[in-house]
Amino acid sequence: MIKAIVKTELAIYFRNLNSIFLPLIFFFLILSVFPLILGTDKILLGKIIPGMIWITVILTTLLSSNNFFRDDFKNGVIETYLTSDASIELVLFFRIVSCWVFTCLPVIIFIPLVSLLFEISFQNSTIILLTLILGTPVLISIGIFGSALTLGLAKNNILTPVIIIPFYIPVLIFSASAIEAVSIGLPFTMQIYILLALLVLVLPTMPYLLKYTLELSINN
Amino acid sequence: MNISKIANLRFFYTRTESIAFILSILSFLLFCIGIYWGLYIAPTDYLQGDSYRIMYVHVPAAWLSLQVYIIMAFSGFIALVWKIKIMEIASIQCAPIGAFFTIIALITGMIWGKPTWGTYWVWDAMLTSELILLFLYIGIMVLYSAFSDKRQAVKVTSLLAIIGIINIPIIHYSVEWWNTLHQGPTVTKFEKPSAHITMLLPLLYMLFTFNVYFLTVFIKRVRLGIYLREKNSKWLEEYLND
Numbered sequence: 001m002i003k004a005i006v007k008t009e010l011a012i013y014f015r016n017l018n019s020i021f022l023p024l025i026f027f028f029l030i031l032s033v034f035p036l037i038l039g040t041d042k043i044l045l046g047k048i049i050p051g052m053i054w055i056t057v058i059l060t061t062l063l064s065s066n067n068f069f070r071d072d073f074k075n076g077v078i079e080t081y082l083t084s085d086a087s088i089e090l091v092l093f094f095r096i097v098s099c100w101v102f103t104c105l106p107v108i109i110f111i112p113l114v115s116l117l118f119e120i121s122f123q124n125s126t127i128i129l130l131t132l133i134l135g136t137p138v139l140i141s142i143g144i145f146g147s148a149l150t151l152g153l154a155k156n157n158i159l160t161p162v163i164i165i166p167f168y169i170p171v172l173i174f175s176a177s178a179i180e181a182v183s184i185g186l187p188f189t190m191q192i193y194i195l196l197a198l199l200v201l202v203l204p205t206m207p208y209l210l211k212y213t214l215e216l217s218i219n220n
Numbered sequence: 221m222n223i224s225k226i227a228n229l230r231f232f233y234t235r236t237e238s239i240a241f242i243l244s245i246l247s248f249l250l251f252c253i254g255i256y257w258g259l260y261i262a263p264t265d266y267l268q269g270d271s272y273r274i275m276y277v278h279v280p281a282a283w284l285s286l287q288v289y290i291i292m293a294f295s296g297f298i299a300l301v302w303k304i305k306i307m308e309i310a311s312i313q314c315a316p317i318g319a320f321f322t323i324i325a326l327i328t329g330m331i332w333g334k335p336t337w338g339t340y341w342v343w344d345a346m347l348t349s350e351l352i353l354l355f356l357y358i359g360i361m362v363l364y365s366a367f368s369d370k371r372q373a374v375k376v377t378s379l380l381a382i383i384g385i386i387n388i389p390i391i392h393y394s395v396e397w398w399n400t401l402h403q404g405p406t407v408t409k410f411e412k413p414s415a416h417i418t419m420l421l422p423l424l425y426m427l428f429t430f431n432v433y434f435l436t437v438f439i440k441r442v443r444l445g446i447y448l449r450e451k452n453s454k455w456l457e458e459y460l461n462d
Contacts, residue, residue: 145383150376152372153366159362159363162359162362163362163363165355166355166384166387166391167384169394169395170391173394174394176398213379216375216376216379
């Protein structure tokens with residue numbers, strides 16, 4: 001069962017290679033726009049680059065999870081999910097994970113390169129990596145929840161981000177403060193624990209919530 | 221279509237017209253007394269002078285902004301679980317009222333902040349979480365208006381409100397914690413030196429008045445929601461023609 005789900009997901013993503021590279025290209029594009037707007041002052045850039053990376057990651061997750069269920073809804077896959085005997089929660093869980101693997105993981109892998117480009121210290125880039133690994137699955141899950149909420153709508157391009165960005169705030173606050181704590185040499189374990197707690201809270205409950213939301217959106 | 225549910229809406233719509241009228245007069249009178257009590261009778265604060273008096277609007281509004289969210293989420297929960305029509309209407313009609321209280325709390329807070337903190341806006345924990353609360357309300361209203369099928373819309377907004385109520389404490393404490401870590405300006409937080417009874421009584425009174433006002437607007441808005449949903453039904457036409 002799990003094998004089949006993973007296989008299908010991989011096939012869908014690898015059939016369309018754009019879907020893997022586009023988030024990454026988008027990430028680098030936005031990052032390279034920041035110096036153009038803010039100027040190339042090294043001290044200023046060094047101070048705000050962790051925030052810039054996080055803002056770019058938010059945009060990437062928002063855009064990649066925006067129309068997450070759109071095609072499945074059109075094809076009738078979601079109805080099939082909901083009427084089948086199989087455990088849809090498991091399918092949804094693996095779909096969240098695969099969305100994360102193909103949109104956030106490439107970005108995370110390229111963080112060392114970004115650190116080279118913007119001369120981020122090793123310590124700082126490690127904590128950026130750590131917060132991204134812990135934070136992005138939560139952001140992706142919340143984004144997918146938003147796309148399930150707006151499933152019944154014809155156009156929802158900017159609506160979903162408006163609804164879900166307030167829900168991003170706890171993750172953003174603790175990630176940013178962990179990064180800041182490291183850069184001024186304070187302990188940061190507490191923030192990491194809270195990020196971990198949010199991850200453990202959101203990731204297992206999200207498939208159930210998604211199933212309920214999809215049922216609400218379909219039964220009209 | 222279940223007949224008893226329609227009857228329920230009808231019952232509410234036909235019975236509350238006079239109640240809403242009485243309540244609106246009552247809340248007007250209560251507000252008049254409250255203005256006099258808060259602006260003239262209550263003593264001047266030794267630290268902040270007269271500027272503290274805006275508290276009599278600010279604190280009840282901030283209180284109500286949270287209370288209305290809880291009511292919205294709670295009635296949304298009832299609407300989702302037991303599918304009671306009037307609760308669906310009640311849930312979504314709470315959103316504009318709550319947003320209104322939130323805006324009042326924000327604006328009065330800004331006006332109070334100018335003489336006290338020296339600036340209109342500080343990224344203070346309370347202000348920031350109140351602002352996020354406003355965004356949550358706006359999100360619910362925007363989501364509701366995006367659907368053409370309003371029954372479907374209410375289901376989705378109720379779910380969002382319920383998820384929001386789990387999120388509000390998390391947001392509140394994370395913002396509070398975030399702010400205490402890097403508090404830039406030395407904002408002398410409005411340390412409540414356990415307000416004197418002559419100041420506290422008008423505050424409690426205003427809290428009561430705001431609740432009465434909320435009830436008035438709430439009943440009127442639920443009536444409006446019933447009207448919008450049932451405007452093609454026969455009983456409404458008959459009732460309005462009488």
